[in-house]
Amino acid sequence: QQQVKQSPQSLIVQKGGISIINCAYENTAFDYFPWYQQFPGKGPALLIAIRPDVSEKKEGRFTISFNKSAKQFSLHIMDSQPGDSATYFCAALESGGYQKVTFGIGTKLQVIP
Amino acid sequence: GAVVSQHPSRVICKSGTSVKIECRSLDFQATTMFWYRQFPKQSLMLMATSNEGSKATYEQGVEKDKFLINHASLTLSTLTVTSAHPEDSSFYICSARDYTGTQETQYFGPGTRLLVL
Numbered sequence: 001q002q003q004v005k006q007s008p009q010s011l012i013v014q015k016g017g018i019s020i021i022n023c024a025y026e027n028t029a030f031d032y033f034p035w036y037q038q039f040p041g042k043g044p045a046l047l048i049a050i051r052p053d054v055s056e057k058k059e060g061r062f063t064i065s066f067n068k069s070a071k072q073f074s075l076h077i078m079d080s081q082p083g084d085s086a087t088y089f090c091a092a093l094e095s096g097g098y099q100k101v102t103f104g105i106g107t108k109l110q111v112i113p
Numbered sequence: 114g115a116v117v118s119q120h121p122s123r124v125i126c127k128s129g130t131s132v133k134i135e136c137r138s139l140d141f142q143a144t145t146m147f148w149y150r151q152f153p154k155q156s157l158m159l160m161a162t163s164n165e166g167s168k169a170t171y172e173q174g175v176e177k178d179k180f181l182i183n184h185a186s187l188t189l190s191t192l193t194v195t196s197a198h199p200e201d202s203s204f205y206i207c208s209a210r211d212y213t214g215t216q217e218t219q220y221f222g223p224g225t226r227l228l229v230l
């Protein structure tokens with residue numbers, strides 16, 4: 001059972017463009033939604049995260065939009081750069097307790113010059 | 114951010130041998146650590162939750178006798194792949210939970226690439 005659905009699985013964006021990755025979840029107990037960036041051969045690195053009490057969070061070129069009623073959230077990368085080329089995972093978890101993270105399937109982003 | 118290390122970063126072993134992977138939280142204490150497995154071009158799959166001073170909790174389908182987890186201190190968890198076989202070849206990643214009293218964050222290690230010949 002895929003509790004966090006992520007799309008697209010691959011994305012090609014030109015330098016300077018906007019990269020958009022979408023995720024949807026089913027478990028209403030999830031209350032923390034992080035995004036991770038992973039480069040080949042490396043572990044995931046926390047990029048940005050949001051809680052459902054806000055609809056948007058922005059950090060630099062990265063923005064999370066959150067729609068609680070639709071149980072959807074998305075990552076926007078503004079002014080995409082070749083260095084942003086990586087695999088991005090959305091995730092969801094219930095904070096507190098043992099904090100098991102449920103990952104989306106991942107989106108491989110390629111930013112072309 | 115907090116740092117989590119893994120050792121070794123890469124290991125090649127013969128079929129039937131055991132391999133130990135260490136996960137350390139370098140600048141914080143982690144009562145809870147997690148072990149994941151990632152196949153090429155796939156997402157991370159949680160294998161088990163490691164709790165300091167108690168037995169690990171394994172996810173459904175993960176053989177606890179094959180993947181031995183020990184969390185002996187607040188900064189170290191180990192995963193031992195016993196009697197490794199080629200199908201155990203994968204990228205193993207640990208994460209550690211950092212709780213500051215007001216915020217919880219999970220930090221991931223750099224991963225360990227295991228190749229079983």
